[in-house]
Amino acid sequence: MSTPTKDNIPSTPVTGEVTDRVDGGSVDQKKVDAKPEKNQPATLPSTPDEAAIEGLADLLDGNYRARKDAIRPLLNNADFLPKIDGTLDEIRADNLENVQAIADSGNIQGSFSPLNGGDGEVAAGVSSLELIAQINNSACIKSGVQFGLWGGAVDALGTERHIEFAQGAMNLSKLGCFAMTEIGHGSNVQQIETTATYDPETKEFIVNSPTPGSKKAYIGNAARDGRWAAVFAQLYTPDSEESKGVHCIIVRIRENDGSAVEGVTCSDHGHKGGLLGVDNGMIMFDNVRVPRENLLNRFADVSEDGTYISSIESKNRRFFTMLATLVRGRLGVGASAAGAARAGLAIAVKYANIRRQFEAGEAGQESRLIDYRAHRRRLLIPLAKSYALAVFQNKLLDRFQEQTDAIISGQWNPADPTDEQDRAGREMETLAAIFKATAATHANKTLQECREACGGAGFMAENLLTTFRADVDVFTTFEGDDTILRQLVGKNLLTAYGKEVSELSPFGMARFVASNVGDILTRRSGIAAGVQTIQDRVSGTGSLFDAETQLRVVQTREEQVLNSLVRRVQVARKMDRDEAAKVIDRSQDHLLAAAVAYGDRMMVQAMIEAEEKLPADSPARPVFEQIRHLFVLDTITTYGDWYQEHNVLTSGRIKAAKAAVNDLVDSLGPWSEVLVDAFKIPQVVLDRPMMTNGGTDLS
Numbered sequence: 001m002s003t004p005t006k007d008n009i010p011s012t013p014v015t016g017e018v019t020d021r022v023d024g025g026s027v028d029q030k031k032v033d034a035k036p037e038k039n040q041p042a043t044l045p046s047t048p049d050e051a052a053i054e055g056l057a058d059l060l061d062g063n064y065r066a067r068k069d070a071i072r073p074l075l076n077n078a079d080f081l082p083k084i085d086g087t088l089d090e091i092r093a094d095n096l097e098n099v100q101a102i103a104d105s106g107n108i109q110g111s112f113s114p115l116n117g118g119d120g121e122v123a124a125g126v127s128s129l130e131l132i133a134q135i136n137n138s139a140c141i142k143s144g145v146q147f148g149l150w151g152g153a154v155d156a157l158g159t160e161r162h163i164e165f166a167q168g169a170m171n172l173s174k175l176g177c178f179a180m181t182e183i184g185h186g187s188n189v190q191q192i193e194t195t196a197t198y199d200p201e202t203k204e205f206i207v208n209s210p211t212p213g214s215k216k217a218y219i220g221n222a223a224r225d226g227r228w229a230a231v232f233a234q235l236y237t238p239d240s241e242e243s244k245g246v247h248c249i250i251v252r253i254r255e256n257d258g259s260a261v262e263g264v265t266c267s268d269h270g271h272k273g274g275l276l277g278v279d280n281g282m283i284m285f286d287n288v289r290v291p292r293e294n295l296l297n298r299f300a301d302v303s304e305d306g307t308y309i310s311s312i313e314s315k316n317r318r319f320f321t322m323l324a325t326l327v328r329g330r331l332g333v334g335a336s337a338a339g340a341a342r343a344g345l346a347i348a349v350k351y352a353n354i355r356r357q358f359e360a361g362e363a364g365q366e367s368r369l370i371d372y373r374a375h376r377r378r379l380l381i382p383l384a385k386s387y388a389l390a391v392f393q394n395k396l397l398d399r400f401q402e403q404t405d406a407i408i409s410g411q412w413n414p415a416d417p418t419d420e421q422d423r424a425g426r427e428m429e430t431l432a433a434i435f436k437a438t439a440a441t442h443a444n445k446t447l448q449e450c451r452e453a454c455g456g457a458g459f460m461a462e463n464l465l466t467t468f469r470a471d472v473d474v475f476t477t478f479e480g481d482d483t484i485l486r487q488l489v490g491k492n493l494l495t496a497y498g499k500e501v502s503e504l505s506p507f508g509m510a511r512f513v514a515s516n517v518g519d520i521l522t523r524r525s526g527i528a529a530g531v532q533t534i535q536d537r538v539s540g541t542g543s544l545f546d547a548e549t550q551l552r553v554v555q556t557r558e559e560q561v562l563n564s565l566v567r568r569v570q571v572a573r574k575m576d577r578d579e580a581a582k583v584i585d586r587s588q589d590h591l592l593a594a595a596v597a598y599g600d601r602m603m604v605q606a607m608i609e610a611e612e613k614l615p616a617d618s619p620a621r622p623v624f625e626q627i628r629h630l631f632v633l634d635t636i637t638t639y640g641d642w643y644q645e646h647n648v649l650t651s652g653r654i655k656a657a658k659a660a661v662n663d664l665v666d667s668l669g670p671w672s673e674v675l676v677d678a679f680k681i682p683q684v685v686l687d688r689p690m691m692t693n694g695g696t697d698l699s
Helices: 052-075 087-106 122-132 136-155 160-171 317-324 325-352 373-409 421-455 465-476 483-495 506-514 515-520 529-538 547-574 579-587 589-612 620-637 641-647 650-675
Strands: 176-179 197-199 204-208 214-220 228-236 246-252 264-268 281-285 288-291 299-301 308-310 356-359 366-368
Touching: 052 087, 052 122, 052 373, 052 650, 087 136, 122 136, 122 373, 136 160, 136 176, 136 228, 136 246, 136 325, 136 465, 160 176, 176 214, 204 246, 214 228, 228 281, 246 288, 246 317, 246 515, 317 547, 325 373, 325 421, 325 465, 325 650, 373 421, 373 589, 373 620, 373 650, 421 465, 421 483, 421 589, 421 641, 483 547, 483 589, 547 579, 547 589, 547 620, 547 641, 579 589, 620 641, 620 650, 641 650
Parallel strands: 176 228, 197 228
Antiparallel strands: 197 204, 204 288, 214 281, 228 246, 264 281, 299 308, 356 366
């Protein structure tokens, strides 16, 4: 693939007056005649075709429409709206009823493995969380804790002897926690301090919190409802004073009546900045004795006499194999964040189509908010990114489901994967990390924009936007801090997912990169079809509206940022450990930039693939095509300085992209309600007080 430059991507002037560089790079202030951009799509009809809604909805739902349609009627219920009045205990009790209703509906159980009575449809379970987040994020997160984290840990790491716990997680007869994070060790899970020491005389593990920093913190379900916990701890056996690494063990923390178990201290975090329906708390263990059988032993076990047994010899590899449970969690958080953002956009767009303010047209008639270009930009640009995230999510879930199916069928042994499977698993970790980080950051930014776009009305709790905004705030830091996840993505891109640097220590990474530069720069990590395959299927014209050109432009940024990062890191080849670590630390800005560029390319690729699946005569196709243009061209203009500095696009091309963004929001403006109707947000969410009486503003 050739690298796009100003020579092989023809310059496209902008309609109107522009200044462009001429001979020698000097600036010519004269007016330049404009030429139309090739392949520029026609403006959509001013009267939208509602037939496009179903086509767009099918594209957004992907392969999970049946599961989503099964749960939608349950959620379109005012009882599921987040409770904002009452005591903290009342709000939590109400939320527990919501989660029980979800369990009783039977829509979650299918995500568990066949061993535990499910269908192994983990991707469908993640999709269900996305929908719950569109109405109540407290219910979504508490469901995620119960079914995805506590239940998911037992399901993924347990065996036949733990079936009762998995089934109890499904029906809520065993309410549980996912006790991984410690107050002294947040993202650094490998160094947690909680211990589980085996006593062969009693055939029990002794679980203990040896230091104040080992207190389990921010744990969902720990403050009120949890009766059990999947506790991650350093495992010790009699044959060695050295830890066998982090393992997961089931510990009872409360009796059925809610009273404390001897040796367990649970405390309440109380009021938080959001998610008031989730009872987050802290847990300390004082030499709590636990039956040997409670060790989740899929990848490692301890015999009655204290002998440690594992099919995975490497401690580091065992650790990362066990932490594969985090992939499901990160996909769930990303999908939930994306769902909440779409709900906020639907509310704000609906309001923008009825709220009138100032005269912009016919005398005496105030214009609607959506009639103003500035308002269209503030809502439709993030809306286009929400579409990009939705189709990206579908590709990730398809891939994750394929891997899960292979594991269930026995074709893939997580304890001893083939080299290809190992690489695919690490790619999945990387994809889940960039998806979660991108979706969570996008949700926070978008919901704040939606709140402001609705003026004073948006600040009223009854209109839900402040609740959505407060609830997703923590999404940027749980299941992995977004910045740290982007660093993980950058490191994985650097190391090409190599087994040799599974620890990702600064020194190990620097040495690996220094000796594998050529290999790193030639690797690709596609989702379904490879990038080159896509380019073979579309004809390139060099136009900024051409799919091939768009993909080449965003991919060029990805490749060159990674190339530059490799050059910065490889100087550590001859350095000692401390100096090499400093090189990595000084390169963190580049790590983050590489991760963001990678995510942008993945979303563009997913949009192109999704668009190809729409029938040529579908009324949704020209609409989605313009959504794709809007997302890509906004991405290009966001990094316009980079493209000019690296001689990828001229200033004229950047100006053309900026002008096109304005044209696209103008074209899509009349279709804004069609675009959000395709989200299929529950009507009870859209029936906000500010939508009545002409949408009278409270500002």
